[in-house]
Amino acid sequence: MTDPVLRLEGIVKTFPGVRALDGVSLSVMPGEVHALMGENGAGKSTLMKVLGGIHQPNEGRILMDEKPVVMAGPLEAKAKGIVFIHQELSLAEELTVAENIYLGELPKKSFGRVDWATLFSKTDAILKKLNVGFGAKTRVGSLSIANQQMVEIARALTVDAKAVIFDEPTASLTDAEKVVLFDVISDLQKSGVGIVYISHRMEEIFKITDRITVLRDGQYQGTVETRETDEEKVTQMMIGxxxxxxxxxxxxxxxxxxxxxxxxxxxxxxxxxxxxxxxxxxxxxxxxxxxxxxxxxxxxxxxxxxxxxxxxxxxxxxxxxxxxxxxxxxISLVPEDRKGQGLVLGMNCRDNMTLPQVDDLKAGPFVAEGAEVAIFDLYRDKLDIRTPGWKQKVGNLSGGNQQKIVIGKWLSMKPSxxxxxxxxxxxxxxxxxxxxxxxxxxxxxxxxxxxxxxxxxxxxxxxxxxxxxxxxxxxxxxxxxxxxxxxxxxxxxxxxxxxxx
Amino acid sequence: MATLTKQKIGSVLAKQGILVAFALFIIAFTFANPKFLSVDNLFSVIRSSAILGIMALGVTFVVISGNLDLSVGSMMSFSTIVVLDLHDKIGPFLAIPAMFAMTLCLGAFIGFLVGYLKLNSLIVTLGMLSAIHGLTLTYSGGKNMDIADKEGTWFSVFGQGTALGIPVPILIFLGLAAVLGLVLARTPFGRKVYAVGGNGTAATFSGIRRARTVFLCYVMSSACVAVAGLIQASRSLGSQNTVGQGLELEVLAAVILGGASLMGGSGTIFKTVIGVLILGFIQNGLLLLGLQFYVQFVVTWVIIILAVWLDIAAKRGKLWSPIA
Amino acid sequence: MQPGALSDALKKGAIWGFIVLELIFFSVAGEYLSLSDNAFMDYENMLLLLKQSAPIGIIAMGMTIVMINGNIDLSVGATYAIAAIILLDSMTWPIFAGLGDWVIPVAWLLALLAGTMLGALNGIIVWKTGVDAFIVTLGSMLGFRGIVFMFNGENPTSHLNWTLVDFAEAQVLGLHTATWFLAIVTLVLWYVMTRTVHGRNAYAIGDNREAAVNAGIRVGPHMMINFAIIGFLAALSAVVFYSESGSVNPNDGQLYELWVITAVVLGGTKITGGAGSVIGTLGGVIAIQLLRKGLGHIGADTSTVNLVIGLILIAVLVLDRQLNVKGKEELKV
CATH class of the missing domain: 3.40.50.300 (P-loop containing nucleotide triphosphate hydrolases)
Structure with a gap:
């Protein structure tokens, strides 16, 4: 039996108030497509951030070719042959496709000049493999989102990758583009690269993966052979x-x-x-x-x-x-993006909560702070918001308490x-x-x-x-x-x- | 435990660093020259800072709302020239409201561009710096403006008068600071300014009209500029048409020194006043020490960078930036 | 045609189209309004225009790359003044007394070195402290100006070296020395920004800093190099200009940063970084200078120039916003 190219062992990662990962293990064999599944918040992205060196685990270890490694940062992960294909695009839109694919690794000639010939010929080779309808010199900003995603994917083909992590790569792809992507994955597979495939889409999982590992609430639920399971069993594992x-x-x-x-x-x-x-x-x-x-x-x-x-x-x-x-x-809306849309993180709890009605809470020309505190106290008790006091900056609270502030904010508007x-x-x-x-x-x-x-x-x-x-x-x-x-x-x-x- | 207290001291220093620095400055200068802390000298510092300070009050609103205003200097030249010109033409009673109206129009125009059209405030106010400068030159025909009868007008009261033994510019500055401090800290409008600057998207999602808030900040800023222009005009009863040139950056320096973040959402009127006074005291203190006026430029440079650096170092918990 | 392609093409060609419009307008309007009998599109007049564009133009090239990189430099005017003073002052220093005219290259070198060092200093502060470039250079704008005054107080510094004046006033192949410098700087920086790894990385950093960091590009050194370049160019601009004029006031160069930024933005460089070109900036510089000269030609005074340039800058921004409006279903935030 061959050794796994990549193995995560008993990874524990805690954030204040949350145990995001609780003893998660995952091993990826060479030439294997390994699905990582779980609901939103199950810990998939945290696990990948640990693997990518963005977070350091509290416990557990990462092994490559059975040798323990420490991922100090994204660069080190890349240097060790771990490539991430992110869901959010990380492209420089004003640059060409070729420059984006080789971002940070442009081939050089003397005096720091870019070796365009090499760059374009290498890029063309990769693009040919991907069978896309744009050239190396196209400006990335002029591509559709799906094609930008293909540029992101092309990055995986530039280095001698040992493991490639695809995070929801098909979210913005058309069916035809998916076929190309799956071909790319199977090519990588044939050359012995281990692949972690994160997706919610069952039909894809059952089409291309070999094994499935499921996480739920930060806990490892087990790994199954794709051939020996079905959607229902996997769903059961995910939902718990x-x-x-x-x-x-x-x-x-x-x-x-x-x-x-x-x-x-x-x-x-x-x-x-x-x-x-x-x-x-x-x-x-x-x-x-x-x-x-x-x-x-x-x-x-x-x-x-x-x-x-x-x-x-x-x-x-x-x-x-x-x-x-x-x-x-x-009408009240508790928005999707708590930190981006729901809260002013640098403001205190009370002010955040009364923000939509600050015009109505007036004592003379001023904000009636007493009334504000009363509203805050009411919803703090109702929703059991745990904070040292209303003066606390919202940014310092845990996610759950932050969410309750947002909910309290909108309940206090007495919406219909x-x-x-x-x-x-x-x-x-x-x-x-x-x-x-x-x-x-x-x-x-x-x-x-x-x-x-x-x-x-x-x-x-x-x-x-x-x-x-x-x-x-x-x-x-x-x-x-x-x-x-x-x-x-x-x-x-x-x-x-x-x-x- | 030792590190904990060290951290605590660090965070206190970072939070109130500007006050600590201010106190240290005053102590050092007082030791060097006892005259420094005399009432006369205090008055002289505040009076010479008043015009800059009043403009800084308005710019504080703009900066907290997450924008910049580089046009206040040339706008101040504009209001000074306009009020001096109109003084002789239609008399001070009408000249003052007319000048305020014109200056507020300029502020409203900028507020419209930045607030409602959502244009980049740096470029808009840079353009307005140039445009208003041109407007002033056109208005004045490129000449300096002087009041004909300098002795016989009560107009000089704003710049030269005293009330209760205190120079009027100081009263206006401190009075305006108190009023605007209350507006910012205690009124719904002030709350909205912080929300819009802190997280504009979240403010919109909370039903705050972001464009209107930004618009009002610029109008507020132009009102402060008009007051500053009035004092400037009244102080000398005559003026060059470039009198406010370069002030925009000094004003911004004072606001930043007070701890307002250019990202918006933080800062207070009180801290801006401290920032203004620090600039004033540095200038005054160095002069009392017998140093040339330009030494204050260098000192201000060092202080601005140290102040902002320590502020963000405290926030990220590391002295040096993590940029590779 | 891809959506956005039209607006892209419009934006790229816009500044040159604007220049053509200016030329036509001032030529035609000049026929009726001009006080002089000379045509506006006079050959000598155009040569002079290029020469006069050089001081702002050379600095604007540096500002372009700093802004493409995602930063800004407000201290260029002060750097310009320091370099000018060092240039003129150093030629009178006793230690160089025996050099004869060889003092010229020494003085040039000292001035350029000073500019580069000051630029690099800004860069290091931005890099190491993480303080926003706007604040750092706002501070150094004051600080550098203070240093200017330290040389000679409020008095002007003067020194005329006739060899130097001859050099600066020379015309090679019809173009003035200053124009040559502007042309060379433009070409070199165009090459650097489009053909070298440093240039391409600078674009990437300004465009998407996080992506650049993730791709292993070292952001700090690139920023510092660009700040050093703009310092060097501010000094070069001073060296070219003051070789001829021979006298510098401690307030010289004030508000240059504003003119320079205006030229760069007119030339199509994005204020947030990642997009722009030195060629576009050259267009912006020429457009501003044309406007100045043209308005003068038809009898308008300098005040109108300021007014018009300010309003054009804003109009460009409004136009840009209109061209970039997305669909109607866009989120209203």
């Missing part, structure tokens, strides 16, 4: 405990329709979306990243202009041109429609179930709640109804009684969408 898959059973008394959307479209982002949410109801939106759910939420919050369709609040058609319009109409986008992304299990409980309670109090999530247990847990989306369209709407994991997965993968709502 049966308990988690329990559906929401209790329904609250439903009130009037609070929000109704009719035939809403926005360019290429989503098309012909219709649904309604009643008071007392939680509607979950489930789908893959990029299915258009967040964009719908942003439209409802006045951040995008729809190209077609109507939005009705309490039966009355409204135009929402800005978030302040939406807020005035009683509450939209939450990925409410538990990147926060620990304890806080997760608290937030789930909270969402149910809010519905019980008569809020209309729209929950966008990429985590199946979460959607199943909190929703009265589930809307499944695939590439900008609603495929099907389930009630919590009729939904099954299988049918849900099928709907969001674009299979079996004929029963569209």
């Amino acid at each position: 405990r049966k308990l988690d898959l329990s559906r929401n059973a209790s329904h609250h008394e439903l009130g009037d329709v609070a929000l109704e959307v009719r035939g809403l479209s926005c360019g290429k982002l989503y098309d012909d979306i219709s649904f309604d949410i009643r008071r007392g109801e939680v509607v979950g939106f489930y789908g893959l990243v990029g299915a258009g759910r967040t964009e719908i939420a942003e439209t409802l919050f006045g951040l995008r202009d729809p190209s077609k369709g109507k939005i009705l609040l309490d039966g009355e058609e409204v135009r929402l041109n800005s978030p302040s319009d939406a807020i005035a109409r009683g 429609v509450l939209i939450v986008d990925e409410p538990t992304r990147g926060i620990d299990v304890g806080s997760k179930s608290e937030i789930h409980k909270l969402l149910r309670e809010l519905a019980a109090q008569g809020y209309a709640v729209m929950v966008i999530s990429s985590e199946m247990p979460e959607v199943l847990h909190v929703s009265d109804r589930i809307v499944a989306m695939y590439s900008g369209r609603i495929m099907r709407t389930f009630t919590s009684e009729e939904v099954t994991e299988d049918s849900l997965i099928q709907a969001i993968s674009g299979i079996g969408g004929d029963k569209a709502a």
Whole structure:
């Protein structure tokens, strides 16, 4: 038996308040395509950051060819033959394809001149292998996102790679481009390179991988031979405990329709979306990243202009041109990107929480700080936010507490429609179930709640109804009684969408 | 444990470093020359800093909102020239509001470009620096502006008068600092300025009208410039049309010295006043020590870089930058 | 045609199109408005224009590469003044008394060395402290100016060396010495930025710094080299200009940074770095100088030049924004 090219052994990585990786092991054989699977927040990206030297593990070791190595940084990882193909593009748009592929390693002639002949001939060879429709001299900024992704992939072919990590490489590729990518992967495979393939897409996993390792909540769930397993078993490993898959059973008394959307479209982002949410109801939106759910939420919050369709609040058609319009109409949005969109990290807890209503909390010309503190105290107790005090900068809190500040911020607006986008992304299990409980309670109090999530247990847990989306369209709407994991997965993968709502 | 206390001292130093430096300066200068801390000298420092300081108050708003304003110097020349010119034409009662209106229009124009059109503030205000300079020269016909009857006007009160034994420019500066300090720290508008500068996206997602907030910051800044121009005009009752040239960078230096980050979201009026006073005291102290005025340039250079460096070193927890 | 290709082409050619427009406008308007009988597009006049572009132009080339690299340098005006003083002052130093005219290359070398060192100093501070280049060079703008005053107080420094003046006023192949320097600097930097590893890495750093770091490019040394180059060029600009004029005021070079940045931005270099070219900057420099001369030609005074240039700079920005507007469904943040 050959030795693995790359082996991770008992990796533990903790962040303040979170045990992101808890004894994870993974071994990649030469010529193997090894899938790494898990839900968002399961620890896949943290594991890869440990491998890439961006994070140092608290425990455990990394071995290459059975020799322990320490990854001090991305450069060292690359020097050791570990190549990352990132999901987010890291390209210099103004430079040519060739320069991007050989970024940092441009071939030199005397006096530091670039050896263009060598550069272009090497690049052309790689591009030929990839069978792409652009040349070495093309400016990267002028390429489509998919072609930019191919440039990123081409980087893996420049060095003598021992292991190549693909992180969701097909997220922006067309089917034809995927075929090319899979050819590249099998070429790498044949030359004895070990490949780690991170993806959510089951059909790809079963098509190209040899083994599958599954993580859940930072824990190693096991490694299986792809041939000997099926989607259901893998899904089970990913989602975990049966308990988690329990559906929401209790329904609250439903009130009037609070929000109704009719035939809403926005360019290429989503098309012909219709649904309604009643008071007392939680509607979950489930789908893959990029299915258009967040964009719908942003439209409802006045951040995008729809190209077609109507939005009705309490039966009355409204135009929402800005978030302040939406807020005035009683819509609140807990955004997807907590740090980028939800919070001003350098501001204290209280100020963050009262930010949307700071104009209304006035004592004379000044902000009524007493009223602000009262609001903060109320939601700190309600949501059990753990912070030394309101003066604490939000940036110093844990992810779960930060998220609760954002939720508190919007609850304190007393909205009639509450939209939450990925409410538990990147926060620990304890806080997760608290937030789930909270969402149910809010519905019980008569809020209309729209929950966008990429985590199946979460959607199943909190929703009265589930809307499944695939590439900008609603495929099907389930009630919590009729939904099954299988049918849900099928709907969001674009299979079996004929029963569209 | 020892390292912990060392860290603590370090973080206190970094947070209040500018105050500590300020205190050290005053002590050192007082030892070197006891006259330094006399009331007369204090007055003279603050008075000579007042014009710079008033402009710095407005620029503080702009910088906290995450933008720059390089046009305040030439805008100040503009308002000085305009008010002097109009003084003789329509009398001081009308000249002052007319000058304010014109200056606020300029500020509103910049605010429109940066706030609503979302243009890069560095380039916009650089362009406006040049454009307003041209406007001033055109307005004045390239000549210096003087009030005809320098003895018989009450207009000199803003620059030369005293009230309760305190020079009027000082009163205006400190009064404006107090008012604007309250606006920034205590009003909803001030809160929004911090939010927009701290994280513009999150501010938008919280329903704050970012464009309007930025716009108002520039209007505020131009109002401060108008006040500064008024004092400048009143002090000398005549002026060159380049009187404010180069002040924009000194103003920015004072604001940065006070600890406002060019990234936006941090800084206070109080700290800006300290920054202004430090610049003023350095100038004054070095002169009292018998050093030439230009030594202050070099000292200011060193202080600005040290102040900002220590500030970010404390934030990243490392003295040297991690840039490879 | 790819979306954006049109706007790209427009942007690249824009500055030259603008120059042509200026030439046409001033030639035609000059017929009616000019006080002199000379045509605007006079050969001598154009040569003079190039010569007069040189001081700002040479510095602007350096500013281009610093800005492509993602930084900015506000201290160039002060560096320019220091180099000028060293040039003129050093020729009178007693230790060089025996050199005769050989003092000229020595003085040049000293001035250029000083400029390079000051630039490199800025670069090292930016690199090692991690303080933003804007702040660092804002500080050194003050500091360097202070150093200028240390030489001679508020008095001008003067020294006329006739050999030097002859050299500076010479015309080789019709072009003035200063024009030659501008041309050579432009060519060399064009070569450096388009053909060398340093140049290409500088683009990569300005374009996507994180990607550059991840690819193992050492960001610090590249930044420092570019700062040293702009220091050198600020000194070179001073050397070329003051060889002829022979007298420097301690306030000389003030506001140069603003003129230079205006030229660079007009020439299409992105303020955030990663895009731009020295050729475009050459266009920007010539466009500004044309505007100055042209407005003078049709009888407008200098004040109008400032006004027009400022407004054009803003108009360029507005236009650029309009050309880059994405689809209507864009997120409104």
